[in-house]
Amino acid sequence: MALALAGAALMAGAAAVAGALAGDRRSLVIEAAVPGIAAAAAVVLAVAAGMTLVVDRRRRRAESELRAEVSEEAAVEHRRFLARLDHELKNPVTAIRVAVAASDVESPQLATIDAQTARLSRLVGDLRKLSELQTSELERSRVSVGALVTDVVDAIRDAFGRDVSVTLPAAPWPLPDVTGDPDLLFVALFNVVANAAKYSEPGDVVEIRGDEQRGLVVLDVADTGRGIPADEVDTVFDELARGSNARDRAGSGLGLALVRTIVHRHGGDVAITSRQGHGTRVRVELPAAAV
Amino acid sequence: MTSSPPRLLLVDDESSITDGLAPFLARSGFDVRVAADGQQAWERIAEWHPDILVSDVMMPVLDGRELVRRLRATGDTTPTILLTRVGESGERSAALDEGADDYLNKPFDPQELVARARAVLRRVAAGAAPLMSSQTLVAEGLRLDRPARRVWRDSDEVSLTPKAFQLLEYLMTRPGEVHARERLLSALWGFDFATHTRAVDHRVAELRAALGDDAAAPRYLETVAGVGYRFCATVSRA
Numbered sequence: 001m002a003l004a005l006a007g008a009a010l011m012a013g014a015a016a017v018a019g020a021l022a023g024d025r026r027s028l029v030i031e032a033a034v035p036g037i038a039a040a041a042a043v044v045l046a047v048a049a050g051m052t053l054v055v056d057r058r059r060r061r062a063e064s065e066l067r068a069e070v071s072e073e074a075a076v077e078h079r080r081f082l083a084r085l086d087h088e089l090k091n092p093v094t095a096i097r098v099a100v101a102a103s104d105v106e107s108p109q110l111a112t113i114d115a116q117t118a119r120l121s122r123l124v125g126d127l128r129k130l131s132e133l134q135t136s137e138l139e140r141s142r143v144s145v146g147a148l149v150t151d152v153v154d155a156i157r158d159a160f161g162r163d164v165s166v167t168l169p170a171a172p173w174p175l176p177d178v179t180g181d182p183d184l185l186f187v188a189l190f191n192v193v194a195n196a197a198k199y200s201e202p203g204d205v206v207e208i209r210g211d212e213q214r215g216l217v218v219l220d221v222a223d224t225g226r227g228i229p230a231d232e233v234d235t236v237f238d239e240l241a242r243g244s245n246a247r248d249r250a251g252s253g254l255g256l257a258l259v260r261t262i263v264h265r266h267g268g269d270v271a272i273t274s275r276q277g278h279g280t281r282v283r284v285e286l287p288a289a290a291v
Numbered sequence: 292m293t294s295s296p297p298r299l300l301l302v303d304d305e306s307s308i309t310d311g312l313a314p315f316l317a318r319s320g321f322d323v324r325v326a327a328d329g330q331q332a333w334e335r336i337a338e339w340h341p342d343i344l345v346s347d348v349m350m351p352v353l354d355g356r357e358l359v360r361r362l363r364a365t366g367d368t369t370p371t372i373l374l375t376r377v378g379e380s381g382e383r384s385a386a387l388d389e390g391a392d393d394y395l396n397k398p399f400d401p402q403e404l405v406a407r408a409r410a411v412l413r414r415v416a417a418g419a420a421p422l423m424s425s426q427t428l429v430a431e432g433l434r435l436d437r438p439a440r441r442v443w444r445d446s447d448e449v450s451l452t453p454k455a456f457q458l459l460e461y462l463m464t465r466p467g468e469v470h471a472r473e474r475l476l477s478a479l480w481g482f483d484f485a486t487h488t489r490a491v492d493h494r495v496a497e498l499r500a501a502l503g504d505d506a507a508a509p510r511y512l513e514t515v516a517g518v519g520y521r522f523c524a525t526v527s528r529a
Contacts, residue, residue, distance in 0.1 A: 091305050093398035098311035101401035102318075121398040129481045139452055155487045183454065183480060183490040190487055 075134070082131035082239075089124045093117060126254050130239065133261050139181040142289055145217055146174060148182070149208055152189045156206075160197040168210040175210050175217055176288035180266045185286075188262040191255040192221045192270075192282045198249050199280070200225025216268070217288050222281040228274040236272060245276070259284075296322045297412055300341035302332040302358070303374070304350045312401065316345075319405045329353025333361065336369060342415075343408055344371040347397075356389055363390040363424070370411045374399070392423045394478065410468055422464045425528035431510055433502065434529065435463055444502055454479070455497045462512070462522040471519040495520055 100114045146168055153164045168175055178185070196206045204224045211218045228236060228243050235241045237260045240253040256272075259282075263270045268286035299321040303309050309325045316323045324339060326332035330352045332344070348355040359371050373391040392411050395404055414422075422428060428435045434443040440456055442449045451459065457479055462470065472488035480490060495512055498504070504511045513523040 090397040091308065095305065095307035095311065097398055098308055098315060098401050102311040102315040117398075118400065121400075124398060125396065125477070126482070132481065139454060141452060151489060151493075155489050159487060182493065186490060186493075187482070187486045190489075 079131050079134055082127055086124060086128040086131065089120075089127075093120050093124055097121065123252055123254070126252060126258070127239070130254060130258055130261060133184075133258070133265065138184070138265055140179055141182055142177045143180055143182045143185055144177050145210060145219070148185055148189060149210065149219070151186060152193050153208070155186075155190055156193050156197055159194065162197045162202065162206060164193060164197075164206045164208055166208045166210075168208075169212070175212055176291065178217055178266070178286045179289040180286070184262045185266070188259045189219065189221075189284065191259050192284065195255060195282075196221055196223035196225060196280065198251070199223070199227075199243075199246060204279075212288065213285075215288050216285045219284045219286075220281055221284070222279065224279040227276040227278050227280055228272070229276050230274075233272060233274050237270070296320050297342040297408075298322045298324070298339065299408065300324050300326060300332060300335055300339065300344050302326045302329065302344065302346035302350070302355065304328055304347065308347075312404075315401050316405065316408075321408070329355060329358035332358055336362070336367070341369060343412060344369050345404065345408065346371060346373055348373055348375040359390050368421075368424070370415050372404070372407055372411060390424055396477070410465070414465070421528055422466070422526055425464075427529035428460075428463050428526055429529045430463060430466070430522075430524040430526040433463075433511060433524070435460060442501075449501045451501055452494075452497065455494045455501070458491075458494045459498055462520065463526050466522045466524070466526040469515045469518055469521045473519075475519060491519070 096113070096117045100110060100117065103110060149166055149168060153166060156162055156164055193206065193208065200206060200223045206223045206225075207221070209220045209222070211220075226245055229245060232241075232243050236243065237256045239257040241256070242251060242253040260270055263284055263286065266286055268284065270285070271283045272280065273283070274280040297320075299316055301309055301313055301316065301323055302325075303312075304327050306327075309327075313323045313325050321343075324335060324341070326335050328350045329346070332346065333353065335341070336344070344359075346355040346358060353361075355373055355375070359373065362369060362371075370392045371390070372393045372395060373389070374395055374397050392414070393407050395407055426437055428437070432445050436442070437460060440453070442451055442456065442459065458475065461475070461479060472491045475491050476482050476486070476488050482490075495514075499506060499509075499512055502511055506512075506514060509523055511522060511524050513521045515521055
């Protein structure tokens with residue numbers, strides 16, 4: 001009996017690991033950590049099963065601890081990967097830029113190499129920034145959401161020549177402030193709205209709507225643009241992910257990864273809803289500052 | 292122009308970089324020599340006395356940060372550009388602790404390195420170089436205490452966010468130079484892409500409000516139309 005329970009628990013443990021893995025798209029990063037964790041899980045769960053009849057409760061707790069451990073380890077390993085990538089890319093990219101600058105000949109090919117290497121340089125810089133942001137200390141100022149939105153709308157007009165329609169509540173009171181780094185929050189919202197502008201046509205609608213729900217400030221950025229293919233919606237927040245219908249627009253594939261990192265570091269969340277050919281809505285939720 | 296070109300010692304263990312960078316710098320008007328690590332650089336400096344040092348940070352034997360620390364410890368003030376970012380070591384006042392005169396993050400634009408090297412040399416020629424290693428900077432009633440991260444205007448302490456302090460420190464240690472917004476964003480915020488330079492304008496506005504500086508008739512922070520900002524008051528060490 002105990003043996004059967006232990007066996008069942010072991011399988012459940014393995015299933016939990018598999019579930020956690022399926023939930024995380026960075027399978028390459030996680031695979032290395034699996035055997036050790038799976039073994040540990042098996043031991044933990046088997047012991048729990050053999051000991052008592054309150055197997056279920058303990059198993060559930062063990063599973064959730066395991067899941068937390070897997071995702072924490074994956075996050076640490078992912079940060080290390082970004083740091084290694086930065087380290088391994090910066091010298092070769094510098095060498096190419098320098099070699100191009102030192103060349104005497106002028107040719108369209110060389111100009112292309114120069115432009116593309118400059119682009120690669122920025123990409124390396126932003127990958128580094130992304131990895132730093134996951135652990136760096138954040139400024140904690142009070143940020144007015146209204147001012148933030150106004151700022152972003154001005155910057156979008158400046159950068160894309162597009163107008164954004166904004167609906168923020170004025171009654172019964174305006175949106176509460178949020179707490180955080182004003183520059184990073186600007187970068188996050190700017191990126192979301194810039195995507196809406198980039199992947200829609202001049203006649204399309206781009207809206208920002210604000211709301212307050214259960215202690216959260218909710219900002220919806222919606223557009224009637226081209227949308228994201230259904231099977232790609234889940235991966236758009238990953239580093240370097242670019243929609244298959246987004247290739248005609250310049251982009252690094254880092255914008256939404258940056259958005260996600262910044263929003264998470266502020267204790268918030270971001271989600272995307274999209275229908276190809278109809279439009280996209282990105283919902284950013286941030287904890288409201290205490291009044 | 293003086294008759295002899297400034298002597299520049301380039302220190303990097305990556306020959307793929309020095310092979311191209313040395314001739315490029317030579318063509319840009321420098322007399323260039325190369326060292327492959329900090330120890331070699333240490334020896335070259337003693338025998339050759341370069342006017343400026345451009346050094347990578349991560350190197351075998353003796354790294355770039357340690358090289359600058361050792362030089363400064365012996366009273367050697369050879370101006371130095373480190374090929375990394377300000378404060379990348381995690382210290383809040385890394386620039387001051389290390390004694391480097393400027394920073395440039397890899398991968399960099401080689402033209403930008405030339406511009407920085409020239410700016411550093413100009414600063415030295417103008418006698419402004421000691422600003423970079425000063426604990427306290429003063430300019431027309433403004434007083435910036437770098438280790439304490441505090442600012443006073445006349446006798447009143449001014450409250451600044453950490454980023455605004457960093458920006459003021461950066462501009463005050465490089466007075467009279469025009470800094471492009473993009474450059475400031477990259478050097479102080481670490482953003483090269485995926486954003487807008489508005490963050491810079493905001494911190495300048497914060498500084499102006501805190502310092503009581505009028506954008507139309509600036510005492511400290513001047514807007515250079517279409518480019519960026521310049522600290523326009525004369526700065527000296529306290």
